[in-house]
Amino acid sequence: MTEQTGRNERRLTIARAMAEAVAQEMRIDPRVFLMGEDIATLGGVFGNTRGLVEEFGPERVRDTPISETAFIGAAVGAAADGMRPVVELMFVDFFGVCMDAIYNLMAKNIYFSGGGIKVPMVLMTSTGGGYSDAGQHSQCLYATFAHLPGMKVVAPSNAYDAKGLMTAALRDDSPVVYMFHKGLQGMGWLGTEPGATVDVPETSYTLPFGQAAVVREGRDVTIVGLAMGVHNALKAADDLARRGVSAEVIDLRTLVPLDRDTIRRSVAKTGRLIVVDEDYHSFGVSGEIIASVVEHDLRGLKAPPQRVAYPDVPIPFSRPMEQFCLPNPAKIVQAFDRMAQA
Amino acid sequence: MAPTIAQKRWMYRHMLISRRFEEAIERIYFEGKTPAFNMANGPIPGEMHLSNGQEPCAVGVCAHLDAGDVVTSTHRPHHVAVAKGVDLKRMAAEIFGKAAGLSGGRGGHMHIFDPAVNFSCSGIIAQGMGPAVGAALSRKLQGKPGVAVAFLGEGAVNQGAFHETLNLAALWQLPVVFVVEDNAWGISVSKRQSTAVPRNDVRAAAYGMPGTYVPGNDPLAVFAAAGEAIERARGGAGPTLIEIETYRLAGHFMGDAEGYRPAGEKDALFARDPIPALRRRLIEDGSLDEAEADAIEAAAQATVDEAIAFARAADYPAPETALERVFA
Structure with a gap:
């Protein structure tokens, strides 16, 4: 390895x-x-x-x-x-x-x-x-x-x-x-x-907590994720790029402390926000990120923020059921399309 | 193992400080709570679990400890804190929710932390046991002297934490002693109603450690049993489980009508109050004379009065300090 x-x-x-x-x-x-x-x-x-x-x-x-x-x-x-x-x-x-x-x-x-x-x-x-x-x-x-x-x-x-x-x-x-x-x-x-x-x-180094990473720069939409969500977001950004849409991808890296400033700056630039989260949909990270943006400034938003999160169900065993529930790049692209229609 | 005269006097003095402290807290607790009892009112709001009657457990064990040893206690922590040498003025201030309190008012009476003497407690049943085991592990890993003692009630022995921590402590042969204060009641449920064995010291056998039962709420007998256990721990021979028959002379919490107690139980308990009993014994065996005993009582009262006065006079914290100290 x-x-x-x-x-x-x-x-x-x-x-x-x-x-x-x-x-x-x-x-x-x-x-x-x-x-x-x-x-x-x-x-x-x-x-x-x-x-x-x-x-x-x-x-x-x-x-x-x-x-x-x-x-x-x-x-x-x-x-x-x-x-x-x-x-x-x-x-x-x-x-x-x-x-x-x-x-x-x-x-x-x-x-x-x-x-x-x-x-x-x-x-x-x-x-x-x-x-x-x-x-x-x-x-x-x-x-x-x-x-x-x-x-x-x-x-x-x-x-x-x-x-x-x-x-x-x-x-x-x-x-x-x-x-x-x-x-x-x-x-x-x-x-x-x-x-x-x-x-x-090889050498030892630290990364500061509370600093999200802009892992891909873009102009048209901000996709925020963590862990696996970042990789789904990057793949969705590739798909969107093929359609001429420039997506910015933010890797939160730490939830506590949460780097709200980087997210707000990015959304101020793009006007659109999608949050990707493999945790449950309700009362979770996706709601927190969206709230952090909209309670700060609504004016820059061109469309209602979207979330691609795990539905509010216990995680099922069967492959087609679980895969249906998980976030994936296609769902992120669909979320962008919903915003584009807004 | 028998205490020296100095140790006996120390135990008597600390039992008295603890009792006088609880009596003061009890008195002040009802300020602002009459005629209608509302727990949120008065200079000492919130739940209050007094330790009256359980002093022998605290002094008999802590007589063998110094500031460097670690103690974790329970939601009923005052007697143990007093015996461990917790700063009484700052503990009182904490109980009043004052800025000068041990934690600046963030913890209150169920969350007493005094790192200067390695004392802490948790308001959750049996959950002080893990940290005590960890402190013992820390000493072992660092090659530093010191033992840890986890106090718990008899109601805690049916929690998973009890069994998990006893197993871990025995498995790793850690310098820790588990002290069950059996006051016979888990709020309103008696030991007989909750526990499948009459005595919990037998449970030690399940973890390959010695178990000792100390009847009679007797501080000198606790001293002997704890001394042996702590010596074992200090010597690297591993943990011990001790169960002490004790009793609470108060309710589970202030405001508890204690309707669950059989008729006459409280009177019988007061007749066996361990503090006058110890005074009599120490005078009988020549450890004290009447005048010395009176002087110890007066000094204990003065110590408590000073602590309570300090707490009363102290300022409340600035409300916004609630937002500080979440992280180190």
Whole structure:
């Protein structure tokens, strides 16, 4: 999965980029350690801790029992005591068994201590469907975590961002929920979006939170997405370009903090907004992005904003049903057509 | 393991500070809440869970701890906080919702954090246990001294967190002690109604750790059991589960009419109040004389009075500070 390119860059998968960021930080910071299910010997079900136990040993890379409440709660206590734990919630869908540790402890202890303690921990968790795993193993739940105050939330779309955001997360004194999409991970058996595997510098670097990336510049419409949504948006932008429509694509990269300014600037230029989100349609990221634009300034809009999101149904197993529900480039193009008719 | 005279006096003094503190809170709590009781009114609004009667659990355990050791407590945290050495003035101010409070008023009585003495609590049943296990893991990984103690109620033992954390602590042989304060009631549901075994120390066997039961709400017996457990933890021999028979002399929360209690239960409990009982014992065994006991009582009252006066006089936070300190 590694191939050499120039200038100390290699094409890496997101999984490899995450593991590399963690390893580099563990080499210079003895406070960083990992806990999770199947993260040591197996290297993570989604490959993002591969090689770590071999280098750092089982004291710092700890396979846990299937006890998310215990080990995520323990991470909160270890973080308050001066460590910098990284924990993995294997599928974000499993949050139901341990949400108290996440949103009542991890997310609130800084506030409830009046800033007296820090909670420097990273909660890695996998998101996304598209491979017929049904609704207990396929959700994104971005908005669920971004909605609850006290957690920073990141969701990379490619390996370069994945490494920089991970290093930044490891150095943050607040809890970070690091949501990686299974379909971008570079695991062959899950099917992988090739666009997520990109050149990554060997050296350690950080990306600042709260800075969205304009990954494609355009004039006629702004398409905002995160994680897999960015790749769908880029493909839709290609399709639109063939029709002479110039689409600008914004990769949010982090939901908390959210870079509203970049979105507003782009929409002020294009006058049209489409939000792509694999999380549920209602009460979620797409509504938040649209509200952030329209509550700021309605005047620049040439058409009502559109959203391409997951319908408000549990995620079905059967391939035709799931594929019907998922966002895709064609739906984004259709959304643009609806706006053009407006 | 028997306490020294100094330790016995320390326990007596801290039981008294805790009780006098709760009595003051109880009195002030009803200010502004009569004739009609509205939890939102008065200088101390919100829920209030008093620890009257449970002081032996706190002092018997914390007598073995220093500021560097870690304690997590529950929604009923004041007695443990007092025994752990939490800044009483700033805790009082926090309970009043004042800017000078430990958390600037953001937490209140169920969210007491004092990092200077490694004390924290959570208002959610059994959820202080994970952080205690994590603190113990942190000490082990860092090779730093110190143990962690998780306090919990007997109602917490039927939560998943209880079983998950006991298993993890035993699996990893962490320096942590789990202390169940069995006050017999989970709000209105008795231990007999909620729990399949009469004593929870037996559950330790399921996780390959020692379990101890301490009957009688006796601070000296708690001291002995906790001493052994904490010594084990400090020595790297892993966790212990202790269940202490205690009782709350108050309701679950202020305003609780306690109609669920059998007739006469409260009177019987007051007759066994552990504070006068300890005073009698310490005088009998020569650890104190009457005058010294009186002096300790007076000093405890003065400490509480000073803390309450500080809290009353303190300013409320600027409302907009509500928007600060979400992140580090």
